[in-house]
Amino acid sequence: MYDFLDVRGRIFDIQKYSIHDGPGIRTIVFLKGCPLRCKWCCNPEGQEFKVQEMTFLGKHKTVGEDVSVAEVMAEVMQDRVYYTRSGGGLTLSGGECLAQPDFGEALLTAAKYEGISTAIETTGFAKWEYIERYLRVTDHVLMDIKNIDNEKHKKFCGQSNEVILENAVRIAKSHNDLTIRVPVIPGFNDTKTEIAKIAEFASMLHGVKKLHLLPYHRLGADKYKGLGREYSLEGVDLIPKDKMNELLETAKKSGLYCQIGG
Numbered sequence: 001m002y003d004f005l006d007v008r009g010r011i012f013d014i015q016k017y018s019i020h021d022g023p024g025i026r027t028i029v030f031l032k033g034c035p036l037r038c039k040w041c042c043n044p045e046g047q048e049f050k051v052q053e054m055t056f057l058g059k060h061k062t063v064g065e066d067v068s069v070a071e072v073m074a075e076v077m078q079d080r081v082y083y084t085r086s087g088g089g090l091t092l093s094g095g096e097c098l099a100q101p102d103f104g105e106a107l108l109t110a111a112k113y114e115g116i117s118t119a120i121e122t123t124g125f126a127k128w129e130y131i132e133r134y135l136r137v138t139d140h141v142l143m144d145i146k147n148i149d150n151e152k153h154k155k156f157c158g159q160s161n162e163v164i165l166e167n168a169v170r171i172a173k174s175h176n177d178l179t180i181r182v183p184v185i186p187g188f189n190d191t192k193t194e195i196a197k198i199a200e201f202a203s204m205l206h207g208v209k210k211l212h213l214l215p216y217h218r219l220g221a222d223k224y225k226g227l228g229r230e231y232s233l234e235g236v237d238l239i240p241k242d243k244m245n246e247l248l249e250t251a252k253k254s255g256l257y258c259q260i261g262g
């Protein structure tokens with residue numbers, strides 16, 4: 001057996017007391033590096049694997065830290081009492097948490113060893129062998145399906161959606177707690193037709209319990225400037241509440257339990 005506590009990886013944040021990233025109160029560990037480049041990404045500092053310097057809210061900061069599983073778990077364990085009371089636990093996010101497979105698997109294994117619930121937030125763009133390893137030690141899967149149209153997916157996310165859709169089918173077959181999340185982005189997938197296609201696809205997957213529509217927001221926009229990058233959705237308006245409600249009604253026709261927000 002390998003000593004999972006010694007495995008090292010690169011993170012860029014740990015957030016405590018989250019209630020939107022899986023059941024109960026959770027600690028979110030953000031792993032650095034993502035193979036996609038979604039135009040709306042609110043964590044652009046998590047996209048590159050390399051350690052970066054950035055300015056945010058007027059302060060300079062280094063983004064990316066190499067840590068061991070033991071170090072991360074010491075922080076995660078501080079809130080054990082909250083997990084027990086709320087049914088919460090550890091959630092791996094990113095970036096793409098599947099992009100550091102040894103580290104991610106070791107973190108999830110360490111949490112399970114401690115009897116803590118585990119969740120992953122993923123876009124599913126990874127080799128199936130990595131996903132399989134994660135699923136053995138993951139209780140809840142929160143997976144993004146951003147668009148069924150592959151050309152649009154490539155244009156807005158920088159990668160094909162083929163592997164993602166294939167993996168969604170395979171995850172659903174082998175895991176019975178899968179939530180599909182759809183970031184709803186103006187000009188990308190904010191029409192009834194597009195949301196209906198995603199919801200229909202999700203409803204055909206056996207393990208899917210819920211579908212969450214996540215309205216576009218600009219909370220990460222300033223980070224791009226801080227990284228010396230341009231925010232390509234500058235000037236794009238938020239989606240009005242009425243329109244989000246219409247899209248919700250469209251999604252509900254799939255028969256899935258649907259909601260706005262995570």
Ligand code: SF4
Nearest residue numbers: 034036037038041095
């Ligand atoms: S998959 Fe997530 S982390 Fe990666 S670029 Fe897209 S929004 Fe950002």
